[in-house]
Each structure stands twice: as structure tokens, then as C-alpha cells.
Amino acid sequence: MLFPLTNLSRFIRNGDLNNVRKLGEQTGEENGQFFIAPNEYGRAALHTAVLLEDHAIVQCLANLIGTTGLRRGDNVRNKTPLIFGKSLI
Numbered sequence: 308m309l310f311p312l313t314n315l316s317r318f319i320r321n322g323d324l325n326n327v328r329k330l331g332e333q334t335g336e337e338n339g340q341f342f343i344a345p346n347e348y349g350r351a352a353l354h355t356a357v358l359l360e361d362h363a364i365v366q367c368l369a370n371l372i373g374t375t376g377l378r379r380g381d382n383v384r385n386k387t388p389l390i391f392g393k394s395l396i
Contacts, residue, residue, distance in 0.1 A: 331371045342372045
């Protein structure tokens, strides 16, 4: 599943909300697991969107992954996306 994760990371970095939504539709019931899977840097999609301060993609991903994904820490310091967001304020 590396190829779709690579696409997802690229879509988020490019601010491509439409393709993030399309991936959400394509993955169906696997949404939560797919969108919380770590990328090559140990971060889930939501971590990346928060760090890039893309509010529309953050909202889209939060709706796709639910509360379990919001609590997932990264592989570096176990920081959740919400902690990342707080540090940007």
C-alpha cells in the first residue's frame, strides 16, 4: 500500500483536497487504517496536513479517520496531530 500512501502525501503537500477526498472514497471501510498509516517519516496524513496548516484537508482527514486517528502519535516523539497543531499557535 506504499503507492497510495505516497500519493496521499503528495496530495496533502500540494493542498489537493479533491484527490484526498477521492482516496477516501476509494479506500471505503479501510479509511481509518489507511489514513493513520505512517508515511516514510513516521507520521500519519493528519500530522502532515496540520504541519502544513491546511485547514480544509485537516477537517477532511479528521472526518475520515475519527477519534482513534486523532489520538495516534507519530513515530518520533509520539506526538498527536493535535499536539502538532497546538505548537503552531
